[in-house]
Amino acid sequence: MTIETDNVGSLNELRTIGHAHEKVILNLLRQHQQLSQTDLCKMTALNSSTISYAVGRLREKGLISESPGESKKRGVKPTIITLNPSGLYIIGAEINPSYILMGLFNFNGQLIDSTKTEILTVNNKPEVVIDELVKMLTGLTSRYGILTEKLLGIGITLSGSISSEGVVNLASPLGWKNVPLKAKIKDRVPVPGYVYSTRVRLLAEVDLTARGHSRNILYLNVANGVGSSVIIDGTLACGSTGRASEIGHIVITPDGLPCGCGNKGCLETLISGPAISKRIKADIAAGVETSLSQQLNGEDLPEEIIKKWGQSIRSGDAYSLDLREMVALNLSRVAGIAINCYDPDLILLAGYVTQACNGYLIEQIQETMGTDVYDNASRQICIIPAQAGQEAPMRGVAIAVLQNALRV
Numbered sequence: 001m002t003i004e005t006d007n008v009g010s011l012n013e014l015r016t017i018g019h020a021h022e023k024v025i026l027n028l029l030r031q032h033q034q035l036s037q038t039d040l041c042k043m044t045a046l047n048s049s050t051i052s053y054a055v056g057r058l059r060e061k062g063l064i065s066e067s068p069g070e071s072k073k074r075g076v077k078p079t080i081i082t083l084n085p086s087g088l089y090i091i092g093a094e095i096n097p098s099y100i101l102m103g104l105f106n107f108n109g110q111l112i113d114s115t116k117t118e119i120l121t122v123n124n125k126p127e128v129v130i131d132e133l134v135k136m137l138t139g140l141t142s143r144y145g146i147l148t149e150k151l152l153g154i155g156i157t158l159s160g161s162i163s164s165e166g167v168v169n170l171a172s173p174l175g176w177k178n179v180p181l182k183a184k185i186k187d188r189v190p191v192p193g194y195v196y197s198t199r200v201r202l203l204a205e206v207d208l209t210a211r212g213h214s215r216n217i218l219y220l221n222v223a224n225g226v227g228s229s230v231i232i233d234g235t236l237a238c239g240s241t242g243r244a245s246e247i248g249h250i251v252i253t254p255d256g257l258p259c260g261c262g263n264k265g266c267l268e269t270l271i272s273g274p275a276i277s278k279r280i281k282a283d284i285a286a287g288v289e290t291s292l293s294q295q296l297n298g299e300d301l302p303e304e305i306i307k308k309w310g311q312s313i314r315s316g317d318a319y320s321l322d323l324r325e326m327v328a329l330n331l332s333r334v335a336g337i338a339i340n341c342y343d344p345d346l347i348l349l350a351g352y353v354t355q356a357c358n359g360y361l362i363e364q365i366q367e368t369m370g371t372d373v374y375d376n377a378s379r380q381i382c383i384i385p386a387q388a389g390q391e392a393p394m395r396g397v398a399i400a401v402l403q404n405a406l407r408v
């Protein structure tokens with residue numbers, strides 16, 4: 001799967017990997033883990049001297065490893081080529097309203113180590129966050145003795161609207177507006193920088209759960225916000241303004257509660273973690289009977305309230321079960337719309353709200369498909385919980401950097 005988007009590095013940045021044939025070989029090695037020169041000739045339809053030359057260049061740069069393989073016939077054993085994990089490194093970082101999470105990844109895309117810094121709301125000004133990013137980057141690379149020339153790039157992801165030049169036009173949770181983040185990073189860090197919206201988290205999910213199995217994936221995330229990402233025919237859809245698949249802002253009740261986006265009655269105002277938490281607190285204050293009234297602490301954050309709601313669901317609390325019904329009904333209706341639009345064969349359910357009751361949500365989406373989805377009988381859709389967890393944005397942005405550098 002590839003990401004077709006924003007802020008592709010300059011030609012000079014991409015040249016660090018080499019010319020097209022070298023990138024083709026590296027992409028095939030990422031996909032198949034290990035190949036011989038004969039395999040590469042067959043897969044690329046290039047002749048053996050061209051492949052030998054490109055393999056030689058990659059060997060000189062230390063980007064591949066070679067070892068003797070097994071041969072079914074007697075005679076010379078073929079040389080097996082793999083990516084050299086320590087050939088290059090990538091930094092992936094997520095700027096979240098409450099923390100920065102940064103990971104160091106090897107050339108195989110495996111996480112070597114990560115570091116996390118809590119940021120206070122009062123202290124999340126771009127300059128302060130960039131200072132922190134630089135400090136974290138220096139800490140991680142010096143811990144492993146990695147020189148800057150070994151870094152392919154730093155990818156930064158955050159929730160918001162981001163231009164193709166890496167300008168954060170709007171990131172409401174952080175309170176950022178028109179921040180030229182890519183340019184600011186370039187002034188401070190001597191490696192190519194890339195900025196993406198948290199949509200890249202889906203690249204991490206594909207890497208962990210669906211590599212090679214599906215090219216049409218719908219990812220539904222219900223957490224502090226409600227959103228989705230969609231891969232159609234192997235490509236992450238971004239849309240003309242980078243706002244594709246904003247399912248959280250489908251209007252469900254036109255005269256409903258005001259949404260952060262300025263409209264009223266969006267799906268997000270009904271089923272996001274903060275929306276459910278607020279409703280639980282208001283219902284308890286109004287005297288509703290529920291086991292949750294003894295469990296909640298006034299200081300609880302939405303994530304903690306939702307966790308307790310999940311426990312109450314499992315203990316059979318009638319109020320909590322009714323609330324689950326409301327979430328399932330609205331989420332499955334919108335999932336049905338998304339299935340009609342995007343035709344996925346895999347749906348990943350992510351976010352702390354879905355974790356509270358994902359088995360039931362999966363059942364309800366399947367049931368709704370029977371009534372709301374066009375020609376459902378001809379589709380085979382698998383619905384599973386997402387796997388990448390809190391690391392997903394950081395891991396996804398590292399993969400986006402790697403894909404950018406290897407794009408032919």
Ligand SMILES: [Zn+2]
Pocket residue numbers: 248249250259260261262263266268
């Ligand atoms: Zn909205």
